[in-house]
Amino acid sequence: MNKQDLEQLKQQYRDTPIPKELDFVVRKALQENGGTTMESKRSHKGMKIAAASVAAAFVVITAGANISPVFAATLGNVPVVGSLVKVLTFREYTMDDGTYHANLKTPAVEGLESNKPLENSLNQKYLEENKKLYEQFEAEVAELKKNGGGHLGVDSGYEVKCDDDAILSIGRYVVNTVGSSSTTMKYDTIDKKNQVLITLPSLFRDEQYVGVISKNIRQQMIDRNKADPDKIYWVEGIDAGEGTELFQNISAEQNFYINTDHKLVISFDKYEVAPGYMGVVDFVIPTDLIRDLLVGNEYIR
Amino acid sequence: MGDSNTQEIIKEYILLNQNQIYRLAFSYVHNKDDALDIVQESIYKAMAGKRSLHKSDSVRPWLYRIVVNTALDFLRRKKREAVPHEDILLRGESAADDRYEDIDLKRALDSLPDMYRSVVVLRYFEDLTLEEIAGILNENLSTVKTRLYKSLKLLRVEMSEAE
Numbered sequence: 001m002n003k004q005d006l007e008q009l010k011q012q013y014r015d016t017p018i019p020k021e022l023d024f025v026v027r028k029a030l031q032e033n034g035g036t037t038m039e040s041k042r043s044h045k046g047m048k049i050a051a052a053s054v055a056a057a058f059v060v061i062t063a064g065a066n067i068s069p070v071f072a073a074t075l076g077n078v079p080v081v082g083s084l085v086k087v088l089t090f091r092e093y094t095m096d097d098g099t100y101h102a103n104l105k106t107p108a109v110e111g112l113e114s115n116k117p118l119e120n121s122l123n124q125k126y127l128e129e130n131k132k133l134y135e136q137f138e139a140e141v142a143e144l145k146k147n148g149g150g151h152l153g154v155d156s157g158y159e160v161k162c163d164d165d166a167i168l169s170i171g172r173y174v175v176n177t178v179g180s181s182s183t184t185m186k187y188d189t190i191d192k193k194n195q196v197l198i199t200l201p202s203l204f205r206d207e208q209y210v211g212v213i214s215k216n217i218r219q220q221m222i223d224r225n226k227a228d229p230d231k232i233y234w235v236e237g238i239d240a241g242e243g244t245e246l247f248q249n250i251s252a253e254q255n256f257y258i259n260t261d262h263k264l265v266i267s268f269d270k271y272e273v274a275p276g277y278m279g280v281v282d283f284v285i286p287t288d289l290i291r292d293l294l295v296g297n298e299y300i301r
Numbered sequence: 302m303g304d305s306n307t308q309e310i311i312k313e314y315i316l317l318n319q320n321q322i323y324r325l326a327f328s329y330v331h332n333k334d335d336a337l338d339i340v341q342e343s344i345y346k347a348m349a350g351k352r353s354l355h356k357s358d359s360v361r362p363w364l365y366r367i368v369v370n371t372a373l374d375f376l377r378r379k380k381r382e383a384v385p386h387e388d389i390l391l392r393g394e395s396a397a398d399d400r401y402e403d404i405d406l407k408r409a410l411d412s413l414p415d416m417y418r419s420v421v422v423l424r425y426f427e428d429l430t431l432e433e434i435a436g437i438l439n440e441n442l443s444t445v446k447t448r449l450y451k452s453l454k455l456l457r458v459e460m461s462e463a464e
Contacts, residue, residue: 005406006425012407013426016324019333022340026319029344030312 020093020104020134085111085192087160087170090123093134099149100141105157106130107170109188115195122188122197126172130156133174153177161187161257161265167299168192169257171267173280183270185280187257191299198299200256203264207252209293213266214249217283221247221273233274233281247273262301263287307351314360315344321427322368328422329372329415339375343368362429366437369423373415409456417452424449 090108095101106126112119137154144150154176161169169189176182189198201207221233232238235247255267264285268274274281287300294300315322319340326339346367354363410418419438423429429437435445 009406009410010426013324013328013422016327018320018323019337021337022319022323025337025341026315026344029341030315030348032345 015097017095018093020091020131023091085109085168085190085195086163087158087168090126091130093130099151100137100144101153102134102137103155103157104130104133107158107172109168109170109190112190112195118190118195118197122190129172151178162189162260162262164260166192167198167258167262169259171257182276183280185255185267185269187255187267189256189258189299198258200254201252203295203299204290204293205295206293209290210249210252212290212293213264213285216285216289217250217266218247220283232278235273258299259284262299264290264300307354308348311347311351311354311360311364314364315347318361322364325365325368325422325427326372328418328426329369329376331411335375339368339371342375343371346371362433362436365423365427365429365433366439369419369437373419376415406456413452413455417448417455420445420448421452421456 087107087109089105091104091106093102093104093106096103106129108123108126109119133154133156137152140152144152154174156172156174159171159173161171163169167189169187171185171187174184190196191198200209203209218235218237221235222237224231225233225238233247234244250266255269257265257267259265264287266283266285268281270276270279272281290300291297322343323336323340326343327333327336330336330339343364347364350367354360410421413421416438420434423434423437424431431442431445431449435442438445440448
């Protein structure tokens with residue numbers, strides 16, 4: 001045994017995978033301190049991440065952030081713009097051993113004081129999504145290791161699309177890397193004043209918007225292709241090769257967000273309406289086109 | 302030092318260093334669930350015994366002492382309760398299929414008696430000083446030095462046998 005071996009062992013020690021539950025177990029244990037004796041037989045194994053305990057964890061995190069600036073700094077970037085409703089990174093999980101890597105950021109929304117059920121259900125959804133991603137990742141890594149190894153990566157996180165006095169629009173992304181990569185996006189848009197979740201149908205008087213927006217997107221696809229022939233979309237009017245399914249209409253619940261100009265943006269995942277190299281594609285819908293269909297001009301201007 | 306102040310310092314240290322605490326626990330038990338249990342129990346103990354942290358002490362060796370002792374207690378309890386040898390035997394068999402070249406070294410370390418392995422982990426992986434280790438393990442400095450020396454010797458012996 002030489003120094004190099006020892007370094008190698010140290011590296012292995014450093015690489016001990018950190019389970020995702022650790023943070024939860026630690027916070028819970030800290031929260032329970034005092035009243036509990038050393039002989040406590042309570043084990044983390046029985047823990048269910050139920051709505052109640054998730055809510056409890058958020059209470060801890062709020063208290064922690066108030067008490068300690070150091071702790072608050074560890075929470076990561078906190079994009080706040082003049083409002084109490086905000087999104088922050090609740091938990092981050094990172095693992096990288098060269099062959100397998102994962103970086104999962106779970107966002108949390110807070111400040112929805114008059115609509116706590118919405119806040120809790122969003123946060124629980126985010127937590128569960130990432131938990132599922134992590135479990136999937138672990139299973140896939142185990143499978144790969146059994147079959148002789150390979151490369152695998154998963155990244156999740158969020159982007160703030162719009163955060164002003166009226167609206168908080170968050171896009172969550174998941175990037176899976178196995179040879180090539182695939183990306184999926186999901187969005188949540190919150191009305192800060194009324195503290196409700198905005199859905200696409202809720203913006204419009206009736207279902208006419210599906211046809212109007214779809215037609216506009218088809219046109220935008222063709223226009224973009226004319227301006228730059230490298231931009232290919234699977235739509236009638238662009239030669240995309242045989243056998244590809246052409247884009248017709250958006251779904252009534254299509255992925256969307258509201259951008260900083262308060263324009264409606266319709267978003268498609270990688271491979272949804274275009275070849276993989278196009279990635280995630282977004283279309284800003286001209287407000288003039290849909291003004292008459294909107295319920296009001298509060299969100300979309 | 303005020304009681305609540307101490308508590309905040311300990312809490313903050315634990316929150317910021319949870320990964321390290323977990324790794325230390327894991328190095329004793331080698332499985333996730335037991336390591337998490339040890340982390341949890343160590344936190345309870347730390348919060349219950351916060352008065353034993355004096356101002357001059359730094360939190361790290363104080364807390365590591367709790368974690369190490371909790372882990373050792375756990376292993377002792379497990380040895381008493383369990384029928385241990387089956388999984389060790391199985392591990393020995395499957396090792397033949399392993400293609401990692403450093404596995405022998407890792408196994409050599411893992412098979413060291415706890416009191417020797419502790420010294421190696423704390424000295425080389427956690428970069429603690431020999432004095433701090435002596436405090437953590439409640440031994441005098443010369444004992445720790447002897448153990449470290451013996452550990453390295455044992456590892457080398459294991460290595461040459463494996464070759």
